[in-house]
Amino acid sequence: MNPARRIRDEIAAAIRSGEWRPGDRVPTEQELAARYGCARATVSKALGELAASGLVERRRKAGTFVAHPPVHSAVMTVPDLAELIAARGEAYRWDLLSADTDDVGEASCPGPALRIEGVHMAAGEAFALERRFIALGEVPEALGADFAAEAPGTWLLGHIPWTQARHVIRAVTPTRKEAGLLGVNASAACLELDRTTWRAGRVVTHVRQLFRGDRFDLVADFNAGP
Amino acid sequence: MNPARRIRDEIAAAIRSGEWRPGDRVPTEQELAARYGCARATVSKALGELAASGLVERRRKAGTFVAHPPVHSAVMTVPDLAELIAARGEAYRWDLLSADTDDVGEASCPGPALRIEGVHMAAGEAFALERRFIALGEVPEALGADFAAEAPGTWLLGHIPWTQARHVIRAVTPTRKEAGLLGVNASAACLELDRTTWRAGRVVTHVRQLFRGDRFDLVADFNAGP
DNA sequence: TGCGCCATTATGTCTAGACATAATATGAGG
DNA sequence: CCTCATATTATGTCTAGACATAATGGCGCA
Numbered sequence: 001m002n003p004a005r006r007i008r009d010e011i012a013a014a015i016r017s018g019e020w021r022p023g024d025r026v027p028t029e030q031e032l033a034a035r036y037g038c039a040r041a042t043v044s045k046a047l048g049e050l051a052a053s054g055l056v057e058r059r060r061k062a063g064t065f066v067a068h069p070p071v072h073s074a075v076m077t078v079p080d081l082a083e084l085i086a087a088r089g090e091a092y093r094w095d096l097l098s099a100d101t102d103d104v105g106e107a108s109c110p111g112p113a114l115r116i117e118g119v120h121m122a123a124g125e126a127f128a129l130e131r132r133f134i135a136l137g138e139v140p141e142a143l144g145a146d147f148a149a150e151a152p153g154t155w156l157l158g159h160i161p162w163t164q165a166r167h168v169i170r171a172v173t174p175t176r177k178e179a180g181l182l183g184v185n186a187s188a189a190c191l192e193l194d195r196t197t198w199r200a201g202r203v204v205t206h207v208r209q210l211f212r213g214d215r216f217d218l219v220a221d222f223n224a225g226p
Numbered sequence: 227m228n229p230a231r232r233i234r235d236e237i238a239a240a241i242r243s244g245e246w247r248p249g250d251r252v253p254t255e256q257e258l259a260a261r262y263g264c265a266r267a268t269v270s271k272a273l274g275e276l277a278a279s280g281l282v283e284r285r286r287k288a289g290t291f292v293a294h295p296p297v298h299s300a301v302m303t304v305p306d307l308a309e310l311i312a313a314r315g316e317a318y319r320w321d322l323l324s325a326d327t328d329d330v331g332e333a334s335c336p337g338p339a340l341r342i343e344g345v346h347m348a349a350g351e352a353f354a355l356e357r358r359f360i361a362l363g364e365v366p367e368a369l370g371a372d373f374a375a376e377a378p379g380t381w382l383l384g385h386i387p388w389t390q391a392r393h394v395i396r397a398v399t400p401t402r403k404e405a406g407l408l409g410v411n412a413s414a415a416c417l418e419l420d421r422t423t424w425r426a427g428r429v430v431t432h433v434r435q436l437f438r439g440d441r442f443d444l445v446a447d448f449n450a451g452p
Numbered sequence: 453t454g455c456g457c458c459a460t461t462a463t464g465t466c467t468a469g470a471c472a473t474a475a476t477a478t479g480a481g482g
Numbered sequence: 483c484c485t486c487a488t489a490t491t492a493t494g495t496c497t498a499g500a501c502a503t504a505a506t507g508g509c510g511c512a
Contacts (some may be wrong), residue, residue, distance in 0.1 A: 002465070016388045017426040028492060033500075039467045044334050050277070055388065061475040069388050071306040072421070076393075076446055078298040078491045089357040162242045162281065167302075171397035171415040171439035189415035189439070191397040195298070200243040212399035213415070221303055222391040228495070254462060265497045270464075286463045287505040 003038045007046035015055055015066050024162060026030035026056060026064040035071040054224050076220035078167060078193065081120045082154060083129060090123040101143075103138070108196050109133035114142050116152050119181060120209075126182045127177040132207040139204060153207065160197075160204055169218065174210065180211050189213040229264045233272035240337075241281050241292050252282060252290040297370065302446035304393060307346045307354060308380060316349040320377040327362070327369075330380065334422050335359035335432035336451040340368050342378050346405060352408045353441060365430060379433065384421075387431055387433065394420040408438055415439040428445045 014020045027035070032043040041194040047064055050056045057067045084157045085092040097117040105113035113133040132152050134142045145155050179186040190212040197204045232275045240246045253261070258269040266278040273290055275280045283293045311318040323343040331339035346354040358378050360368045371381050405412040417437040423430045 004465075010230040016390070018387050021387050030492080039469095040493095041468085041495090042466065045264075045465090045495090049278075052275075056491060060473065061477095061491055063492060066387070069383065070303075071309070071383070072391060072393075072395050074302050074304065074391065076300050076302045077296075078300065080297040083297070099479075103424070157295065157297070161244050161247050161292070162450065164242070165298060165300065167298075167300050167444075167446040167448070169395060169417070169444040169446070170442070171417040171437075173413065173415045173439075187399065187413040188398040189394070189399045191417075211397075213399075219393040220393040220395070222393070224388065257463080260511095267465090267498085268496065271495090271502065273463090283504075287461055289462060301475095363482060399495075 004034045004042050004046045005037055006044060007036055007038075008049050011046070011050060012016070012055055021064050022066050022068040023068045026189070027065065028063060030098060048107075049108050056112075072222060074220035074222035076218060078195070078218070080157070082151065085120075085122040085127065088122070093121040093124075095119045095121055096148045102133070105133055105135065106206070108194075109135055109203050112136040118147070118151065122215075127212060127218040129178055129181055130207060131203060133205050134205045138199065140201055152205075156205060158195075160199060163197045163204060165195055165197045170194075171213070172210070178210060182210070184212055184214070184225055191216055191218070193218075227323055229262055230268050230272045233262055233264075233269060233376060234275050237272070237276060238281055246292050248292050248294040250291065250292045254289060255301060265328055280287035296450075298448060302393075302444060302450035304421070304444070306380070308377065308385070311346075311348040311353065314348070317347075319347040319350075320380075321345045321347060322374040325373050328359070329359065332432070334420075335361055335429050338362045344373070348376070348441075353438060355404055355436040358431060360431045361429050364425065364428055366367050377433075382431060383421075386425060389423045389425045389430060391421055391423045396420075397437070397439070399441065404436060408436070410438055410440075417442055417444070419444075423433075 012028065012052045016207070019067045020026070026047070031042045033040045034177065036043070038063065047056060051058050054067055054070065056064050058064045082092045095118055097119065099114065102113050102115045105111050113135055116130070116132045116134070118130050119126050120130060128138060130151075134152065134156070135144065139156070140161065141159065147155065170192050171189050173185070174182060174186065174190050176186050178190070179188065182190070184190075190213050193209045194207070196206045237252065246252070252273070255266045255269045255273065259266045262269070273282060273284060277284050280296065281293055282290050284290045308318045321344055323345065325342045327341065328339050328341045331337050339361055342355050342356070342358045342360070345352050346356060356377075356379075360378065360382070362368065365382070365386065367385065373381065396418050397415050400408060400410070400412065400416050402412050402415070404416070405414065408416070411414070416439050419437065420433070421434045422432045
């Protein structure tokens, strides 16, 4: 086992078990270096990783301290729907409802855009509705894509490299039309997921996905540190 | 500006702008060290941080490559309700409905537990319902706490150091009783947030919070890298 | 031709030492 | 007793060099 990894994991374990409490002082780098018989730089690397993951806080001159736990931040994975449904062992299908060019776009995706609507199907039943705008100024090649054959999210993932995104999650009651498409009662709660995606500061796409509340949970794990 | 930080940020910018595409080879550490006029260890540190944040992938002998973007993972912050509401400029209040000891607990929090129910109020109106189990085997001091004066989440945050947690988010239709407590129509969609919290592998608490769908959105940002 | 071994190569990690930086503690002066 | 300058100290970062490790590509042998 690496010295750096060992130091990092042992300190993380002491913090997570409650042995070292928030505010407690972590031994100085020199003390740890002596205890583990390694160079100070090695200890510093381990503490740097712990600080990056939020488990400790380092202050010059003062020393290193066990951080106070955050309210709750968690890493949430929003899965690719095709993969998610395949993982359940169900057949996945994307049904395109409409695809039109639109010179105006909408508030969160202004300018000329491609407007796409469709349904994600699992085991022959509607699973989620999708309404998407793709900014043609950023992704002109979207005009040549066949969104009847491939869901736009899947296509974009293969054509647009690293982006930033913001997700907004809320519970809503579907409109009558949406309820019909999803095959649920008009009073059934649905989970709405709005995602806006930027590249280099400019909006690439905005998508609103509406999930059947009875078939979809978002799961987020909070696991500070490595 | 730090050399390490500069290298890291310039490479991250090249990736996020699309200049370097997924699968592209990043120059070797030696080349980068020569280009930036610094030691190889400095380059290695920068690349290590980029790899930790998922922007690049490093393989021995093969080199460093721009990673393929993940489906979508995002850091979600589940706020402290008291703080959230205070930030909106509204008055926050916690109303305790009941607090009983329970020898059995429930599935996700087995064993002797404290069962607490209450309402989070904002500006005089119900905002969220909470039903919580606190494992007395792990947190016996919870018996001495005054949960009429302080919301159990707030109390736990101050008494239980670093933990792991899992969140499950779904859209539900409230029961008639829940709708009444929240002051919404029985057909209004609500956002349910289930959080189970562990310390050192043992369940500390399980909480179910039910939010008014029209008053609460979860926001998650995806911003790989520093 | 095909298989397996080995040299090469790029990353992974560490060391010992150096200097920078920032915040605290201390002491001098008002 | 308070205030400000200074010394101290722990972290922050870097360097140059070394060795470890793993995967790849090519070479040699069958």
